[in-house]
Amino acid sequence: MSWVGYKVRSAQQIFENLKSKISNPTSGLPEVTDYTESNSLIKELLIWSGIAEHLNYYIDFKARETFLIHQKLYKNAWAKAQEYDYRIKGVSAASGEVRFFINQSSLVDITIPYGTELESDLGEIVLTIESCIIYAGELYADCRVKQWVKKSNEVIGQSDGTANQSFVIASNVVDQSISLSAGSIPYETVESFVFSDSDDYHFRSTLNIDRDIIVELGDGINGKIPQSGDDITVDYYVSNGENIGIGRINKINTSPTLPTGIEISVSNIYEITGGGDREGLTDIQANIPKQNRTNNRAVSDQDYIDIAELYTGVELAGIGDKCGKTFKLYIYPEGGGIASQTLRDEVYNYFDDKRMNTSKLVVYSAGEVIVQYNVDVVVLNNFNQTATENNVISALLDYHSEIRKVGGVLRQGNIYQLIESVTGVDYCIINEIIAIPSPIPYDSSTPDISWDVQIDSSIISSTWKIKFDSTTGFKVFTGTQFIGSFQVGDVVEKHGLTFSILQNYQSGNTWTFNTYEVSTGLELDEPSVLNTNTASITLNMSGGI
Structure with a gap:
């Protein structure tokens, strides 16, 4: 059996392989001189070769069947992510702009505070992520928003002082929106513990095998272990990961302070885009090679494309005409539409520690x-x-x-x-x-x-x-x-x-x-x-x- 290599698959290939080895004067069977079917040994080898071919077909089919089923399971992609130290990403919150209108011009400036709560016709909660001003004499102002809701000061567990602790939060947590403290000490989020020292207060957020967002803590070598008994407290945002069509945001739940006689309304004149679900099987399979190939360093055009597509909320990216060392990066948001200025700014900042200092980057919407x-x-x-x-x-x-x-x-x-x-x-x-x-x-x-x-x-x-x-x-x-x-x-x-x-x-x-x-x-x-x-x-x- 050891004479038949694993690449020899058909009956004819198996027989020819055996015959060539039998006829070898040193390692073969020199007493065999008749290689026609009249020789009973040759006839038996032909029969055995045919049986072996059918066995190969059966083994190949079963192996393929087992492999394909395994490859289509999320748990397999999750295991690969652990193997390659890939951080599986959570929900992406849609972002964009809304316009606040007043019924008549005011003699004083009207401020819409950061965190003003708005609502769509389907009950989706939207928060302003900046404060904006309707200046005296003006009738409207634009303000950036995200489709998310804040959760504050939640205790998700208590440290037991051991290495590699993890704590479950929820399934709809917006990626990279988590702030964590152990006891009274704030921790900083990282993509990987590879570059963390033993005294670095670092944590990482990712998905577990049940597709819930968890936070992971260090092992004392890469990342500090919280003291036993410390409460693990988090602030974070949740979102449904959906885009919001034009004109659907029309309700103000927390109205700003208004002068007498002034009424305020809101609408989104552009689609709120970039919303997306947690990474699934196909996302992980596509993104692990991108991370491994680039090592999160942007040098070539393809590096910029791959790293941009690794950012939560970006579905596609492309490079336009370059001018010297300036890269023109075009991004297309999850779910389609036009990438908001908020998403463009986030992608630009994402490249801060990834591109060369001699290169310039400008991010546009595709x-x-x-x-x-x-x-x-x-x-x-x-x-x-x-x-x-x-x-x-x-x-x-x-x-x-x-x-x-x-x-x-x-x-x-x-x-x-x-x-x-x-x-x-x-x-x-x-x-x-x-x-x-x-x-x-x-x-x-x-x-x-x-x-x-x-x-x-x-x-x-x-x-x-x-x-x-x-x-x-x-x-x-x-x-x-x-x-x-x-x-x-x-x-x-x-x-x-x-x-x-x-x-x-x-x-x-x-x-x-x-x-x-x-x-x-x-x-x-x-x-x-x-x-x-x-x-x-x-x-x-x-x-x-």
Whole structure:
């Protein structure tokens, strides 16, 4: 049996391997000279080789079956994370901006305090993460927010003085939002204890095998052990990890102090983005190699991309054109949409101890190009038309989740193959694939734009620029052509593109975006991500039952 190597799999390979070793004059069987099937030994070897091939098939199948089941379990990914000292991350809280309005101008400044509690129409609690001021004579002010709730001064356990203690908090804790003290001594959070000394007051938060957030303490060599009897006390935030659509935040639970006759309201004119669940199986499998490859040091373009994608709340990242030692990093938030300025600032700070001192970093939001489909779908006989339609929509949504990257490509042939592979579909005809652009701020001081936009089939492929020259006036360019000067609220219509800007901006604020001809596919020439949604998919169904 030792003569057959583990890589020798088929019956013919096994037999030839055995025959070559038998015929070896030194280590083989020199008395065997007849290698035809008339020799009973050779005939037995042929039979044994055939049996061995079938045994190999059986062993391979069972091994594959066992391996695949094991690899699809969260507990396996959790074990790998322990092996590679990877910190499994918790919930990501959505962030963005809201706008506070007053019914009439005030003679004094109105301050909206840090931690003002707001609420969405679905009961989601949102807190301001900065104080903001509606200045005297003004009617509104913008303020940054996060979808989270604070939990304070909770005792989660008591130290017993042993090494490597851990304490469970909850499942919906926002990643890296925990402040911890043992007794009266505050501890500092770290990604790993590798660089902790024996007298460093460090702790680490991660997920346990039950997917609850826990805090881990040191072993006395890497990280200080709290004294026996010390209470372990934490402050932290919890979140549901969901994004909040435009206009859904409309209730103020803790109203600021207002002058007589002044009423205040709130709304979010942009989506609150970047919310996400705890890391799961696929996240861990994707992120462990990124951490191991980069060692949390950003040198190359790919290092910047991988490290950015390791940050909680970032789904995708890409690098734009570099200018010398300046890296332009574009990030796309969990759940889609436009990355908030809060998330951009957090990612920038995340790179503080990871990039070279000689390199500069600017973090932008990647754009989001929404793909609109108009497709005729013919359903096979005896298949339910409505069920087939839902399956096609699900297939398109799943496909976009799989192909998403900064600067994506979409081939019409792949869409045909995708739709026609759905159970119940006879064939399809793609009428239109239209890309709806998302303007990208020219620099980090320019906010996201609020606009209404439509594209028709006469759209041209071009790069556009919108530049404000006053708080209400702006100019539009396409390529090297000047289109004209407009005011906020005007309808701009040119080359198949129709849009209007919905609010005022600062003079100098500039955005760029690309449009693409309606054709057989899309190849983005910009730092944006191809995405779609149910409202953007029009299926003209026929056939079936």
